Amino acid sequence: MTKITWDALRxxxxxxxLLALLLVWNFAFWLFGLFQSLWIGIFLVxxxxxxxxxxxxxxxxxxxxxxxxxxxxxxxxxxxxxxxxELLVRGGxxxxxxxxxxxxxxxxxxxxxxxxxxxxKTSLLGRFWxxxxxxxxxxxxxxKRLFLESHVITTVIRIxxxxxxxxxxxxxxxxxxxxxxxxxxxxDPVISATYVVPKxxxxxxxxxxxxxxxxxxxIVTIGIGVFFLVLINTMTGVRDIDPIFLEAGKNFGANxxxxxxxxxxxxxxxxxxxxxxxxxxxxxxIVVAIEFLRGEKGVGYITWYYWEIMVVKNMYAGLIxxxxxxxxxxFGLQRLERWVIPWQREERELPEAAQG
Amino acid sequence: xxxxxxxxxxxxxxxxxRGWIVALRDFSVEVNEGEFLCIVGPSGCGKSxxxxxxxxxxxxxxxxxxxxxxxxxxAKPINNIIFxxxxxxxxxxxxxxxxxxxxxxxxSKNERDQVALEWIGRVGLSKFxxxxxHQLSGGMKQRVSIARAFANDPEVLLMDEPxxxxxxxxxxxxxxxxxxxxxxxxxxxxxxxxxxxxxVLLGDRISLMTxxxxxxxxxxxxxxxxxxxxxxxxxxxxxxxxxxxxxxxEAEVKQAMExxx
Numbered sequence: 001m002t003k004i005t006w007d008a009l010r011x012x013x014x015x016x017x018l019l020a021l022l023l024v025w026n027f028a029f030w031l032f033g034l035f036q037s038l039w040i041g042i043f044l045v046x047x048x049x050x051x052x053x054x055x056x057x058x059x060x061x062x063x064x065x066x067x068x069x070x071x072x073x074x075x076x077x078x079x080x081x082x083x084x085x086e087l088l089v090r091g092g093x094x095x096x097x098x099x100x101x102x103x104x105x106x107x108x109x110x111x112x113x114x115x116x117x118x119x120x121k122t123s124l125l126g127r128f129w130x131x132x133x134x135x136x137x138x139x140x141x142x143x144k145r146l147f148l149e150s151h152v153i154t155t156v157i158r159i160x161x162x163x164x165x166x167x168x169x170x171x172x173x174x175x176x177x178x179x180x181x182x183x184x185x186x187x188d189p190v191i192s193a194t195y196v197v198p199k200x201x202x203x204x205x206x207x208x209x210x211x212x213x214x215x216x217x218x219i220v221t222i223g224i225g226v227f228f229l230v231l232i233n234t235m236t237g238v239r240d241i242d243p244i245f246l247e248a249g250k251n252f253g254a255n256x257x258x259x260x261x262x263x264x265x266x267x268x269x270x271x272x273x274x275x276x277x278x279x280x281x282x283x284x285x286i287v288v289a290i291e292f293l294r295g296e297k298g299v300g301y302i303t304w305y306y307w308e309i310m311v312v313k314n315m316y317a318g319l320i321x322x323x324x325x326x327x328x329x330x331f332g333l334q335r336l337e338r339w340v341i342p343w344q345r346e347e348r349e350l351p352e353a354a355q356g
Numbered sequence: 357x358x359x360x361x362x363x364x365x366x367x368x369x370x371x372x373x374r375g376w377i378v379a380l381r382d383f384s385v386e387v388n389e390g391e392f393l394c395i396v397g398p399s400g401c402g403k404s405x406x407x408x409x410x411x412x413x414x415x416x417x418x419x420x421x422x423x424x425x426x427x428x429x430x431a432k433p434i435n436n437i438i439f440x441x442x443x444x445x446x447x448x449x450x451x452x453x454x455x456x457x458x459x460x461x462x463x464s465k466n467e468r469d470q471v472a473l474e475w476i477g478r479v480g481l482s483k484f485x486x487x488x489x490h491q492l493s494g495g496m497k498q499r500v501s502i503a504r505a506f507a508n509d510p511e512v513l514l515m516d517e518p519x520x521x522x523x524x525x526x527x528x529x530x531x532x533x534x535x536x537x538x539x540x541x542x543x544x545x546x547x548x549x550x551x552x553x554x555x556v557l558l559g560d561r562i563s564l565m566t567x568x569x570x571x572x573x574x575x576x577x578x579x580x581x582x583x584x585x586x587x588x589x590x591x592x593x594x595x596x597x598x599x600x601x602x603x604x605x606e607a608e609v610k611q612a613m614e615x616x617x
Contacts, residue, residue, distance in 0.1 A: 244443045245443060247408070247437075248437070248443040251413060251436060251437050252508060253460040254460045258460055262445070263445065266445070342488070343446055343488040343490065
């Protein structure tokens, strides 16, 4: 009789065995009623089995399909996570009151979107269902008013306004500091010292300077947070340009303005975009912090508000919407980056005849 | 023969954290109109510095450098550098890189497109006109750099070890291409290299530099007939000339190496 070893098995056999192991292992614990107390350990082992299983699958996937496989894994794993969460709650392992299942959170988001909340005096997206009755009376002005009162749009406007407000001064000063040694030496200690201050700390100061019941102080605080990140990254980007490109630019007759337009700005763009991405993240943190503290509107505000009145699923709804905002803005920025920096796209393969 | 470049007693002193460094001392050279001059010297002798002084990118500490304007040119004759590191802009396509000089001079889009496409064709990159540099091999990048300089139609071409970063086979191919392109309309060239064979193959005259700080060591005339090609390197006369240049250079190279230790 020949001994069958693991290494001697074919890939497809290994995959089937691992799949069987995963099912039997979970079923056994469920059978003996041990899931309740041991679920963290069980899921940890599940994770390891799944990793090994997918590794085996990746070995049999044909090379030209490997990117499709990776996409499927990238989409599939979060779905598995959500499904596990759902099952853990439904199975009574997780406390439903503190961890409402994903389906219920989606329901809460839907509810908050299509219903007017008399306490926060609006809904997530505004009372768009009133459009048919308001449009004949007030026209586009009325529609605009309906949307402007919404939580999501209030937050989005704050972030975008702060983002724009911080980006342009950051860009301009960053280029100057990158190009000019004297300006850099002068400003560097000031920037370094103020950069480390958590930006939310200046909120009281901003409320002192601007109307403490308006929008300006919020936008300016976000803008300052974005400003520092754009500034520092732009400066790094400009300084990172190989001096030989400046020499080449000058040698081919570029004047100062052309040097900016054709060498310095495009050369610094990858770093500038890194700064914008970081700035967006910080902008999101600041806007939520301000809405926690001072809001009477905004997604941060409803998250806080529903925690205070203990409607936990609505608190989750706010949290998820904030997450979506972050994902969408980051995605938008990525698309913009690809469009603005086409030379950074992933390396294409070189035709063989073209070598040398 | 009319003189095109006159450099007299050029000295360059650089500040460094350890004090002043003399990169170039009393270096003089004259280049005729349409001459291909090679400057050969050991590493760190300041030959690249001299090229940048010629190009007007750095001012000399003392001495006089002049490029004499030709009949067609304005007060400041155009010179262009072909860099060892290519220095083609990664954010511009091959076409836009080649057209760069013309664009900076404000030449109309139609005209510069025409010139750029012609030069891209002459260096054999027509298929890659809209590619970005990161999609090209080292040899192709240097072809773009060569096309960029030639397309700008400068009065003087300055080449700073243009083939130094390439592998031996690619270098041999590009040497022949350079000879071919240059012999079509003989521009005044100053070519920096530390390859003696390369200098003898390409140049009309060779200026030898001493080790750091660089100054004149000797001049060699290269009288091989043109058009030349790589077959020249197999003749005994070629070997003899290379050998005599090496004998003169050897001491300088050793001195340069000792200083580095």
